[in-house]
Amino acid sequence: MSEVLNISEAEWEVMRVVWANGESTSQQIALVLNGKRGWSQSTIKTLIGRLTSKGYLQARxxxxxxxxxxxxxxxxxxxxxxxxxxxxxCSRKKPNLLAYLIENIPMTAEDRAMLMDVLQNKQVVAEVPCDCYPGQCTCHLHASGTILSNHSYEENTHEN
Ligand SMILES: [Zn+2]
Known part of the structure; x- marks a missing residue:
């Protein structure tokens, strides 16, 4: 089962308070988020209400x-x-994203050693296949045999 969370950026702020503090009253949540985001009690009650109806928060x-x-x-x-x-x-672009994250995330020598250990033991493949739907990445421009090859892409462009 592939589970997908449906939590907005604002709702995530509420979840963080509950994760950090365990059982929380709406007053406790409001205290943190009024300080951080300047949200009113009613805004926070709305967010809590949405999270409760989605089943992510339980009220007692x-x-x-x-x-x-x-x-x-x-x-x-x-x-x-x-x-x-x-x-x-695209799966082919993920290593670049990872490199960007590694460059930009502050870390200790221990963190770096842990990452180097992960990389050292990383199983590699000869080539990472593109797993994108044709038309949603540029891989098809460099490869043949995809549904949306260079040829059919140009034909479609001419029709429009
Ligand atoms: Zn791709």
């Missing part, structure tokens, strides 16, 4: 207020988000 009544928890785990959710992002680019 505790005395006179609601306490929110989540079954989603932060590392697993991050992985799904990253996989969603990687699904938007």
């Amino acid at each position: 009544k505790d005395a006179r207020r609601f306490v929110y928890t989540t079954h989603l785990e932060e590392p697993e959710s991050l992985k799904l988000e990253v996989e969603g992002l990687l699904g938007r680019i």
Whole structure:
């Protein structure tokens, strides 16, 4: 089963508070996000409401207020988000993206050693196949045998 998260950038801010603090009241969430983003109590209540109806937050009544928890785990959710992002680019371009990330992410000597160890043990292939739908990347311009070859691409361009 390929799971896809449906969490907006704003909703992600709420999830981070709940992941960091565990059980959280809307007041606790509002305190953090009013400070960080200047959001009002009602904006935050709306975001909490959406996350609750999507099943990402669970509400429990505790005395006179609601306490929110989540079954989603932060590392697993991050992985799904990253996989969603990687699904938007050609497999052949992923190593370049990775190099960009490595250049731009601050890291310690230990972090670098860990990454070098991962690279050292990385299994390589002779060629990475393009996994894009024809017309959504430039790989077809350099290869024949795809549905959208140079020839048919030009024909289509002339028709329009
Ligand atoms: Zn491609």
